Amino acid sequence: DIQMTQSPPSLSASLGDKVTITCQASQNINKYIAWYQQKPGKAPGLLIHYTSTLVSGIPSRFSGSGSGRDYSFSISNVESEDIASYYCLQYDNSWTFGGGTKLELK
Amino acid sequence: EVQLVESGGGLVQPGRSMKLSCAASGFTFNNYDMAWVCQAPKKGLEWVATISYDGSSTYYRDSVKGRFTISRDNAKSTLYLQMDSLRSEDTATYYCARQGYAHGWYFDFWGPGTMVTVSS
Numbered sequence: 001d002i003q004m005t006q007s008p009p010s011l012s013a014s015l016g017d018k019v020t021i022t023c024q025a026s027q028n029i030n031k032y033i034a035w036y037q038q039k040p041g042k043a044p045g046l047l048i049h050y051t052s053t054l055v056s057g058i059p060s061r062f063s064g065s066g067s068g069r070d071y072s073f074s075i076s077n078v079e080s081e082d083i084a085s086y087y088c089l090q091y092d093n094s095w096t097f098g099g100g101t102k103l104e105l106k
Numbered sequence: 107e108v109q110l111v112e113s114g115g116g117l118v119q120p121g122r123s124m125k126l127s128c129a130a131s132g133f134t135f136n137n138y139d140m141a142w143v144c145q146a147p148k149k150g151l152e153w154v155a156t157i158s159y160d161g162s163s164t165y166y167r168d169s170v171k172g173r174f175t176i177s178r179d180n181a182k183s184t185l186y187l188q189m190d191s192l193r194s195e196d197t198a199t200y201y202c203a204r205q206g207y208a209h210g211w212y213f214d215f216w217g218p219g220t221m222v223t224v225s226s
Contacts, residue, residue: 001168032210036151043201043216044151050209087151091212094165095141095153 002026004090006098012106018076021101023088025069032092035064035073038100039084048073080105108132108215110202115220118192128185128202128217136160136180139205141213142187144198152198155187156205169195192224 003026013019023033031051036044046055048064051071061076075082083105088098114126126142142154155176156165164176175188185202199219206214 032212034212036213038151043218044213045216046212046214049206049212049214053208055214089151089212091210094167095156095213097151097153100150 002029002090002093002096004088004096004098006088006101008101009099010102010104012104013078014106015078015080017078017106018074019078019103020072020074021086021088023066023071023073023090023098025071025090025092028068029071029090029092031067032090033064033066033071034089034091035062036087036089037082037084038087044087075103078103108204110204110215110217112200112202112217112220115200115222117223117225119226120192120194120224122192123188123190124192124222126187126189126200126202126220126222128187130183130185130202130204133204135178135183139211140176140178140185141203141205142176142185143201143203143213143216144196145201145219146195146198149198154200157185189222192222194224196222197224198222 005024034049035047038044052064064073086101109131112128118124141156157176173191177186201219202217203213204215205211
C-alpha cells in the first residue's frame, strides 16, 4: 500500500501570506495526486487534481506542483475563507489520503 | 447540479449491522464509479470501498474486507454500503463520493455524509 506523509499537521498564517503544504508518497505516484479543502462539519471539496490542474471555479491563488514521490500545494495571499483543513490524495494505486493540515489564522 | 445525499447512519451496537444509502442526482449515475470514504471523529479521511460503474467490480480497504459490501442500483441511482460485524473503530462519518476521471480516478463530488456510531 502507498503511504502519504503530509506536513505540517498544522499551520498558522496571517491574511495575505503564502503557505505551502507538502505530501511525500512512499513510492512514485506518477503525478496522480489531488488536493481537497474541508471546513468544519462539511464534506471535502476538490481543489486540484493531477498535481496541478485547478478545478473550474477555484481561485488561482491555489496551486500544486511536484513529481515522483514529492508534491506540494500552495495558497498565495491567504484569505479568511481559506481557513480550513487540507488533504492530499494519491490515486495512482488504490486511494490513500495524507494525514491533513489544519490552516489557522495567526 | 451534482447531488449526493447519504442516509442510514445512527447508533449501532458492536457486532451488529447497518446499511447506508446514497441517493445520486444531477448526473448520469451509471456512467461513474462510486466510492465510500470515512472520517473518524477529529481524524483524517480514509477510503473505504469503490464499485465500478456497472457494479461488476468492487474494491475494499483491508480493514473492512469480508465485513462491508458496496453495491449499487443504477435504476434507482443509489449507492449502498452494507456494514456487518461492526466494531467501535468503524465509528465515523461516511461520505459517498463520485469518482471522476481525468488522468486517473479521483473523488470529484461528495455528499454531506452520515454519522455512524458503534457503541454499546
